[in-house]
Amino acid sequence: MDRKDKIWWKRVLGFAAIYLSIYITSAFLYTVRSLEGSPELKWYLQHLWYTTISIIAKVCRSPLMMFSLLQIVLSSLFLGFTTDLVLRVIKRYILPRKHCPQTDSK
Numbered sequence: 001m002d003r004k005d006k007i008w009w010k011r012v013l014g015f016a017a018i019y020l021s022i023y024i025t026s027a028f029l030y031t032v033r034s035l036e037g038s039p040e041l042k043w044y045l046q047h048l049w050y051t052t053i054s055i056i057a058k059v060c061r062s063p064l065m066m067f068s069l070l071q072i073v074l075s076s077l078f079l080g081f082t083t084d085l086v087l088r089v090i091k092r093y094i095l096p097r098k099h100c101p102q103t104d105s106k
Contacts, residue, residue, distance in 0.1 A: 008084070011084050012077070012080045012081050012084050013080065014080070015079070015080030015081075015083045015084055016073075016076040016077045016079070016080030016081075017076075017080075018080075019075075019076040019079045019080055020072065020073065020076040023072050023075075023076065
């Protein structure tokens, strides 16, 4: 693989990681909002390590949750690829036109 290809994949994976973290954060905040005012929320927040392990175990045992997780990961990869593609198009075609000096020949 060429050096440009490796850098391109790293950028795409970086954008995908950003989108995946946004998905995970929004799911976490939705869960916290739904448990607001309950004693369960206090226990979950006090025992984060146990909560994290139990969530991972539940996701691994449920095929439907695995499918949902796969869908989120693929969606993040697609959005990362699309973001990188749009930024490359903007960098290659749109920005040079703006910075091109006007040449008036008199």
